[in-house]
Amino acid sequence: MSVAPSLDRSPEPTRSESTLRDAAVRVVRRYLQDLNGTECNDLYSLMLRQVERPVLEEALRHCAGNLTRTSELLGMNRATLRKKLDELGITH
Secondary structure (H helix, E strand, O other): OOOOOOOOOOOOOOHHHHHHHHHHHHHHHHHHHHHOOOOOOOHHHHHHHHHHHHHHHHHHHHOOOOHHHHHHHHOOOHHHHHHHHHHHOOOO
């Protein structure tokens, strides 16, 4: 019986992508361990809520407040970026 070759054609992650992924894995694992049997029914939305603000703030800081550059860095439309910043109360 032969093993079929992998069909995953996604490019190898860059070093910084691997580092970011590894950090996310560590945080999620630690959070789940810290639950210590406590119910959690919204881990996905909880993680997004906790990560979205610092990602937007740091991207904005990195781009010195320039919304066009920030939206390009994040890979999102500038209007979407403005909407998210407003929703989160982040001044721009």
